[in-house]
Amino acid sequence: MTAHAKGAVLKARLDYVEKFFGEAGCSRLFASLSPDARAAIEHGVLISSWYPVSLYVEMLIAIDRLFGKGDLELCRVMGNYSARVGLSSVYESFGKQRDAHFANRMTPILWKQYYDTGEMQAEAVGEGKAIVRVRDFPEPHRALCLGTLGWLQAANEIWGVQGAQVTEEKCMALGDPHCEFIVTRKGRKAS
Numbered sequence: 403m404t405a406h407a408k409g410a411v412l413k414a415r416l417d418y419v420e421k422f423f424g425e426a427g428c429s430r431l432f433a434s435l436s437p438d439a440r441a442a443i444e445h446g447v448l449i450s451s452w453y454p455v456s457l458y459v460e461m462l463i464a465i466d467r468l469f470g471k472g473d474l475e476l477c478r479v480m481g482n483y484s485a486r487v488g489l490s491s492v493y494e495s496f497g498k499q500r501d502a503h504f505a506n507r508m509t510p511i512l513w514k515q516y517y518d519t520g521e522m523q524a525e526a527v528g529e530g531k532a533i534v535r536v537r538d539f540p541e542p543h544r545a546l547c548l549g550t551l552g553w554l555q556a557a558n559e560i561w562g563v564q565g566a567q568v569t570e571e572k573c574m575a576l577g578d579p580h581c582e583f584i585v586t587r588k589g590r591k592a593s
């Protein structure tokens with residue numbers, strides 16, 4: 403089974419490259435991709451279309467190698483950034499309902515908008531901790547998980563938990579049966 407990511411997810415990363423590295427950065431990125439990947443995204447990404455996850459991962463690795471250190475850390479940064487940009491409008495709609503676990507109730511719903519396979523589930527463990535698991539994703543990759551980690555951290559902060567900390571304790575890309583993210587908070591709940 404081929405997994406797909408929504409065009410909006412790819413576009414958020416291209417927007418990041420354009421914002422911080424300019425059109426020249428985008429040109430460098432496109433030039434570094436395989437011919438198929440380049441042809442698929444060079445002339446614009448349709449935000450409501452599905453793209454193969456393999457293409458998305460190729461793009462992430464290329465961005466990290468060109469503009470980061472090649473350690474995939476930039477994938478986490480871009481996940482964090484895309485949540486801050488993309489969730490601000492949702493935050494406006496749901497701002498009054500937010501609580502310590504609001505982000506973790508919302509993220510499994512958003513997962514289905516971003517990927518056409520796999521399932522994310524969140525479990526509250528006490529007031530200040532949650533376990534977020536991802537299962538049944540056929541093409542796991544650390545570049546994707548680091549993006550999810552950064553995204554979860556920003557979502558938790560935007561939706562009411564100051565000082566949210568997220569770690570990934572298990573990972574399908576490292577041979578575990580599922581991915582497991584632990585969300586804790588160091589600060590107090592935002593008012």
Ligand SMILES: [Zn+2]
Nearest residue numbers: 547573574581
């Ligand atoms: Zn993982």
